[in-house]
Amino acid sequence: MIDSIGSRLQELAGPGSSWRAANPAGHVGRRRVVPLLLMALLCPELADAAPGMVETSAAAWWVWPLALFVVCFFLGIIAVPAGVGGGVLFVPLVSGFFPFHLDYVRGAGLLVALSSALAAGPSLLRAGLANMRVALPLALIASFSSMLGALLGLALPDSVVRIALGIAILGIVAVMLLARKSEYPDVQASDRLATLLGMHGVFVDGASGQQVAWRMHRTPQGLALFLFIGVLAGMFGLGAGWANVPALNLVMGAPLKVAAGSSSFILSLVDSSAAWIYLNNGAVLPVIAAPSVIGMMLGAKIGARLLHVLKASIIRRLVIAMLLFAGGRALMVGLGIGI
Amino acid sequence: MNKISIAPEQIRYAEWLRWSGWLGLAVLVGAFGLYVTGVLPPVIPVDQLPQVWRLPSRELMLQHGLQGGWSWIRSITRGDMLNMLGIAILSGCSALPLLAVTGIYLRRGDRLFAALCLLQVAVLVLAASGLIAPGH
Numbered sequence: 114m115i116d117s118i119g120s121r122l123q124e125l126a127g128p129g130s131s132w133r134a135a136n137p138a139g140h141v142g143r144r145r146v147v148p149l150l151l152m153a154l155l156c157p158e159l160a161d162a163a164p165g166m167v168e169t170s171a172a173a174w175w176v177w178p179l180a181l182f183v184v185c186f187f188l189g190i191i192a193v194p195a196g197v198g199g200g201v202l203f204v205p206l207v208s209g210f211f212p213f214h215l216d217y218v219r220g221a222g223l224l225v226a227l228s229s230a231l232a233a234g235p236s237l238l239r240a241g242l243a244n245m246r247v248a249l250p251l252a253l254i255a256s257f258s259s260m261l262g263a264l265l266g267l268a269l270p271d272s273v274v275r276i277a278l279g280i281a282i283l284g285i286v287a288v289m290l291l292a293r294k295s296e297y298p299d300v301q302a303s304d305r306l307a308t309l310l311g312m313h314g315v316f317v318d319g320a321s322g323q324q325v326a327w328r329m330h331r332t333p334q335g336l337a338l339f340l341f342i343g344v345l346a347g348m349f350g351l352g353a354g355w356a357n358v359p360a361l362n363l364v365m366g367a368p369l370k371v372a373a374g375s376s377s378f379i380l381s382l383v384d385s386s387a388a389w390i391y392l393n394n395g396a397v398l399p400v401i402a403a404p405s406v407i408g409m410m411l412g413a414k415i416g417a418r419l420l421h422v423l424k425a426s427i428i429r430r431l432v433i434a435m436l437l438f439a440g441g442r443a444l445m446v447g448l449g450i451g452i
Numbered sequence: 453m454n455k456i457s458i459a460p461e462q463i464r465y466a467e468w469l470r471w472s473g474w475l476g477l478a479v480l481v482g483a484f485g486l487y488v489t490g491v492l493p494p495v496i497p498v499d500q501l502p503q504v505w506r507l508p509s510r511e512l513m514l515q516h517g518l519q520g521g522w523s524w525i526r527s528i529t530r531g532d533m534l535n536m537l538g539i540a541i542l543s544g545c546s547a548l549p550l551l552a553v554t555g556i557y558l559r560r561g562d563r564l565f566a567a568l569c570l571l572q573v574a575v576l577v578l579a580a581s582g583l584i585a586p587g588h
Binding site: 391410 | 455456459461462463466467469470473477480481483484487488498499501504505512513518520521522532535536538539540542543544545546553565568569572576578579580582585586
């Protein structure tokens, strides 16, 4: 299939296309597309260092975006059953194994997370699983701080951001391993701010078919947490579902399903604000952003259909292993150790 | 009898978000198709992309004379810049649904949430304005 896509792309590029003109003797044959993709993904340094590959990478500019589309498609498939957003997988993996500058990877990461949230948001709102009275105040705080995070991320040196990204990813792994989920947290009484904002409601649990009444507490602590979450989301382009859900569920007492649904609504606003900062500062390249968004959304649709087939616990362990590897690599690249 | 009533503002927000999100995605997919097939020539030649995507964003802007902000609008007929339109629609598509539900909150006398909606729109407009940039 990849062969045929490569063939089609070559036909579309045409004899007068600029990449052929730049390298008329060395066009990439169909039989080389699959090895190129594999080599590019498994060992980007070799692809850059080997003289033959330098020539190839200069000619076949589309190999990397095509590889990006394929990788994002598979990330989209595993993200849904693993219960993580696309951005948290996308940024560490793509920044670690593709030749793109971190600025564009973070810009694309925000758009990937944003697109996923926009796709899921409407149905979650209609089902009552996303609650605007919960999400709107938190999103306002986090979207403001995500702009500051984006500005900070673009201003800091690349190595510093990579080190911080590595530490953040390893921290996310710790959260994924240690944070326990509470299906229906026991909230004895709402605090005054939660009462003022009307942070309570009823939803129908699809599994049991029962109506579940809920309310929230510790709102000031929650607002402070979302201020911090926004900075991380904007700085690293990670999306923030990995942090939103534990903050809403474990700290503020929202039922797990309401936390997950409202997190998606919050993401759609937080990532929008940060994405504008990247867009306005030249840190969004269409050749990276578009295949990432399209690949991830197609993959997520397949992932949602495979939800009952794939074993979630195994996928989750795979994701944790991938994040450990990618986070460790980001840290080593930032520190200049052995890479 | 397990039906629960969903707040009308959530229903309206969901409808507006669904349409604006799909519009952004459709424009992005269409623009990307025109870009990679070479139907619309890009500002940055595709054979230069492997050098370009290694550069920090500020260096790329300097080398190619890009001004940031909304300057891409001036080159909207170029393949790569047309993609920015799809990305801008996706990044800004929450603003209209927020404005659409502000009226519902106001009619109900819920001035707090109407104000929160307007503040959120203000944050999005500030982010999109291009007025804030990192100090290097």
